[in-house]
Amino acid sequence: MKHKLLPLSETMHYILLALREPLHGYAVMQEIEEMSNGSVILAAGTLYGAIENLNKHGWIEVVGNSGRRKVYKITAEGSTVLKLEQQRLLHILSLYEGSE
Amino acid sequence: MKKVKWFFNIEKEEQWLNEQLQKGFRCTGVSGFGIYTFDKTEKQYVMRLDYQDNLPKDKLQEYKGIYEDFGWNYVKGSWLSGIRYWQKEEGNQNEIFSDRESKGKYYKRLMGYSFWMGMLCFALSYMIYKDLSGFYHDGLWNMEGALFWYALLFETPFVLVKLSPVMLAILFASNFYSGYRNYSVLAEK
Missing domain, CATH: 1.10.287 (Helix Hairpins)
Incomplete structure (x- = not known):
C-alpha cells in the first residue's frame, strides 16, 4: 500500500520543496508564499502539524538552530519522495499534452 | 473585567470569546474554573482555539515558537485542559489552519x-x-x-x-x- 502521506498534499509538497534549503518554520511559510506567487499562505497550526508529521516520517530533519528556532532540511528519504512525486506529476502532465 | 462561563464545547467557547473581543476586549487569562479575564482595548483582536494535549517541553516550545512567529499570543489556559488559546490582532491571516x-x-x-x-x-x-x-x-x-x-x-x-x-x-x-x-x-x- 502507498505511504499515507502520498500522493503529497499541496502543503506537504511545498514544504518539502522549500526545505531543499535549510529554513526555520516561519521562513518556510515566507518561502512558500513567494514560490507559489502568493497563492499558498500557510497558517501557524497547519505549518506546525505538517513539520511535525514530516519530521516523524523522517522526510525532514533538524539541522541546527537559529536563535530559539529550529532549522529544518529535507533528508535523503525526503528527496527520494520528491523524485517519485516529480515522475508521477510528469506522467500526468504528459497525459494533458497527449489530448491536445 | 472578569466573566464566568462554563463551556463543554470548544467551538462554542471560541465563538463566545470572539463575541467578547468584538465588543472591544482583549482576553488576558483563562482559568480552569471558567473564569475569563478581559481588558478593554481600542484594537480589534481575534482568538483561535487549538487542541494539543501533553506536549513535552521541547515540542511545546517549538509549537509556541511557530505560532508566535505568526503573530499569535499564547493566552495561558488551565494546565489540566489541552485547549490552547491563541490571540492576535485582526489582520490578513486570522486562521490557524489553512488547509x-x-x-x-x-x-x-x-x-x-x-x-x-x-x-x-x-x-x-x-x-x-x-x-x-x-x-x-x-x-x-x-x-x-x-x-x-x-x-x-x-x-x-x-x-x-x-x-x-x-x-x-x-x-x-x-x-x-x-x-x-x-x-x-x-x-x-
Whole structure:
C-alpha cells in the first residue's frame, strides 16, 4: 500500500520543496508564499502539524538552530519522495499534452 | 473585567470569546474554573482555539515558537485542559489552519480526547452502578413527613455526585459526535 502521506498534499509538497534549503518554520511559510506567487499562505497550526508529521516520517530533519528556532532540511528519504512525486506529476502532465 | 462561563464545547467557547473581543476586549487569562479575564482595548483582536494535549517541553516550545512567529499570543489556559488559546490582532491571516487536512486532524484530536474521557466516565459509572442497592437509598422511601423531605434534601447531592459520571459520559459522547460531524462535513466538501 502507498505511504499515507502520498500522493503529497499541496502543503506537504511545498514544504518539502522549500526545505531543499535549510529554513526555520516561519521562513518556510515566507518561502512558500513567494514560490507559489502568493497563492499558498500557510497558517501557524497547519505549518506546525505538517513539520511535525514530516519530521516523524523522517522526510525532514533538524539541522541546527537559529536563535530559539529550529532549522529544518529535507533528508535523503525526503528527496527520494520528491523524485517519485516529480515522475508521477510528469506522467500526468504528459497525459494533458497527449489530448491536445 | 472578569466573566464566568462554563463551556463543554470548544467551538462554542471560541465563538463566545470572539463575541467578547468584538465588543472591544482583549482576553488576558483563562482559568480552569471558567473564569475569563478581559481588558478593554481600542484594537480589534481575534482568538483561535487549538487542541494539543501533553506536549513535552521541547515540542511545546517549538509549537509556541511557530505560532508566535505568526503573530499569535499564547493566552495561558488551565494546565489540566489541552485547549490552547491563541490571540492576535485582526489582520490578513486570522486562521490557524489553512488547509482541510490540518483542520481535519484538529477535529480528530478533539474526537480522541472526547472518546477517552467518555470511556473513563463510562467505566466510573459502571463501577458506581454495578452495586445498584447503594443507589436507591432504600431507607429514604420508608420515611414519612418532614423527615422524608429533610432526608431527600440530604441525599440529593449524593445522588447528583453519583450521577455525574453518567452525565459527563453523555456530554463527552455528544462532543465526540459533534467532532465527528465537523470532520465528515470537511471530508465531503
